[in-house]
Structure formats: C-alpha cells, structure tokens
Amino acid sequence: MADQTITPVQVALNAGTTIASASWASLTSSNDGVLVPPPDARFLILARDSAGGATLTIKAGDGLAGSQGDIVISNMTQNLIYCVVAESARVKNTSGADTGKIRIKASAAVSVACVELP
Numbered sequence: 001m002a003d004q005t006i007t008p009v010q011v012a013l014n015a016g017t018t019i020a021s022a023s024w025a026s027l028t029s030s031n032d033g034v035l036v037p038p039p040d041a042r043f044l045i046l047a048r049d050s051a052g053g054a055t056l057t058i059k060a061g062d063g064l065a066g067s068q069g070d071i072v073i074s075n076m077t078q079n080l081i082y083c084v085v086a087e088s089a090r091v092k093n094t095s096g097a098d099t100g101k102i103r104i105k106a107s108a109a110v111s112v113a114c115v116e117l118p
Contacts, residue, residue, distance in 0.1 A: 033104035052078030054108040065089035
C-alpha cells in the first residue's frame with residue numbers, strides 16, 4: 001500500500017484551531033505515514049488508536065541525533081490521543097529517498113495528525 005502523507009495543520013497563537021478529520025492520516029501495518037515538516041518549525045505529532053494495543057514508531061532519522069533511536073509508543077490505550085514533540089534532528093532524514101521526511105510506522109490501524117506550533 002502507498003505511504004500516507006501527513007500534512008501539518010497550522011495553528012494560531014492564542015486562538016482555538018480545529019483539526020478536521022481529513023487532517024488525520026490512517027496508518028496500518030502495511031502503509032507508513034510520511035510527514036514533511038516545514039524547515040525550522042516546531043511541531044506536535046498526535047496519534048489515536050481506536051481499537052487499542054497498537055504500537056506507533058516514529059523512525060529515527062539518519063542525522064547524528066538519529067543515533068538516539070526510534071521513538072516508540074507501545075500498547076496504545078483505546079481512543080486516547082498521544083502527543084509527541086519530536087526533535088527534527090532525531091527523526092528527520094537528511095539523505096536518500098526520504099530526504100526531509102519523517103517516517104511513522106504503526107503495527108495496526110492508528111490515526112496520526114501533525115500540528116505546526118506558532
């Protein structure tokens with residue numbers, strides 16, 4: 001199955017912003033999420049497992065900080081929303097087919113969105 005693009009939702013400072021259902025990418029064990037964050041942006045990755053028990057892995061990038069390894073959320077609780085502030089130096093790829101991208105994998109059906117912080 002093809003990769004699912006995760007497009008960051010921009011939020012305004014001191015204002016409420018909704019995250020429409022179309023902004024959530026549906027990941028499964030057979031398709032990855034691919035996030036292309038804006039340069040020098042701060043972002044928050046949101047994940048929800050509607051069934052429970054899934055594992056979400058934000059793959060380590062290929063830069064120096066990538067040596068810290070993947071960011072893993074194991075045994076997700078049903079319908080809770082998990083929030084991850086990931087340092088791009090740790091998870092962003094700097095070369096190869098995924099240059100500038102962050103790859104996210106799920107062991108089962110998980111919805112993922114990204115919020116670009118002001």
